[in-house]
Amino acid sequence: MLESTWFFLWGLLWAMYFVLDGFDLGAGTLLPFLAQNDTDKRYILNAGGPFWDGNEVWLISAGGVTFAAFPPVYASMFSGLYTALMLLLFALIIRGVSFEFRGKLDGPGWRKIWDCCHFVGSALPPILLGVAFANFFQGVPLDENGVIHGGIWHLLNPYGLAGGLLFLIMFLMHGALWLAIRTPGELSHRAGRVAVKLWPVLIFAVLAFLIMTAMATKLFSNYLQNPLLLLILILPVGGLVQMRVCMGKQRWWGAWASSAATILGVTFFGVIGLFPALIPSSLNPAWSLTIYNATSSPLTLKIMLTVVCIFVPIVLAYQFWVYTLFAKKMSQDDLDYEEAY
Structure with missing residues (x-):
């Protein structure tokens, strides 16, 4: 039971990171395509300004849970996927x-220079x-010792891409929906048109x-065994x-919430399909790392669960307060603020 609970929490933390950091990563990627002048660029940067560093706490939490709840998984990831993870780390550092x-x-x-760094x-x-x-999802070349073979080029297969x-x-x-919410005037309209x-394209993908x-x-196996x-x-x-209904009515908050639900659903579709594997x-299904052969001791899982039950609601309450305080359409006054980007 504890193993299954932590598997669910592991998936939830990754899903929360994708939802919360996803919009400012998307907005940053759209920077060179949506911005027509420096003021537009500053609006895009400040649209995620109060949120981006707090959003990345969820990435740290997901990594921390992987390390504490599933140590062999953490060891395999950070050895076999070292190059990819370092690229991820350096990209986030350059962006920050x-x-x-x-x-x-x-x-x-x-x-x-820094606009290019922000985009990359x-x-x-x-x-x-x-x-x-x-x-x-498709499986990696993991041997009986928990070592992933192949390196980053092996990951760049058609399904991975x-x-x-x-x-x-x-x-x-x-990100486009977030910019439609947060930015003013023509920039908001352009972001909305891009989202539409x-x-x-998203449906096709x-x-x-x-x-x-x-x-x-074999991701569909669990669903075939239990159609519920x-x-x-x-x-x-x-x-x-x-999302499409809300965009048609220019209800951007509703569209953004629907986009968040989509990301959550896609993530959990994959996580549930993986269960019980991590x-x-x-190479050999018997060598897979699962919740049964890669978890910490029951005592560790119980202590961590207590910590999560105490502190995750606090983090959620804080982030809800931040979003309530800052998640409104910006104006020139926001750019003139001395702490603005």
């Missing part, structure tokens, strides 16, 4: 620095995360990924439909 350094000097060349640091993480999770593309499109949609154009999933993985699990599809399917082995 770009927020702070862009406005330190007034020269256009200086700002252009925003676009690379969703691709890397999508590639990583897609490879977990399809996962990276799907994550990028989901985050772009999420991205919707059919989801359908293509599902078809490839059926061909390349298919109820999880209410989240992504309902989210996609409601890292399936493509």
Whole structure:
């Protein structure tokens, strides 16, 4: 029971990270395409300004839970996927620095450098995360000692790249909807139009990924054995439909919430399909890391569960307060504020 609980919490933490950091990663990726002048760029940067560093706490939490609840999984990931994880880390570092350094000097060349860094640091993480999770879905060359063979080039297979593309499109949609909410005037209208154009692209990407999933993985096995699990599809399917309805009525908050539901649903569709595996082995299913052979002791899991029950509600309450305080449409006054980017 404890193992299953922590498997669910592990998936939930990753899903929360995708939802909350997804919109500002998507917004940063859209920066060179939506912004027509420096003021537009500053609006896009400040749209995620009060949130981006807090959102990344969920990534740290997901990594921490992997380390504490499933140590062999953490060891295998950080050895076999070392290059990909370092690329993810450096991309997020460069992106964080770009927020702070862009406005330190007034020269256009200086700002252009950090705009490029912000774009790369925003676009690379969703691709890397999508590639990583897609490879977990289909299985990686994991041997009996828990060592992943093949390196980063092995991860760049057609199914892995399809996962990276799907994550990028989901985050772009999420970011465009957020910019439609937060930015004023014509920039908001452009972001809304981009979101509308991205919707059919997202539908195509989801359908293509599902078809490839059926061909390349055993992810549907749990659903075939227990059809009630298919109820999880209410989240992504309902989210996609409601997203388009809300965009048609220019109800951007509703569309953004529907996008969040879609990301949650897609994540849990994959997580439930993996159960009980955490890292399936493509070499021998018996060598897979599962919740039964890769968990910490029951005492560790109980202590961690107590900590989670105390502190996660506090973090959620704090983030809810931050979003309530800052998640309104910006104005020139927000750019004139001395702490603005």
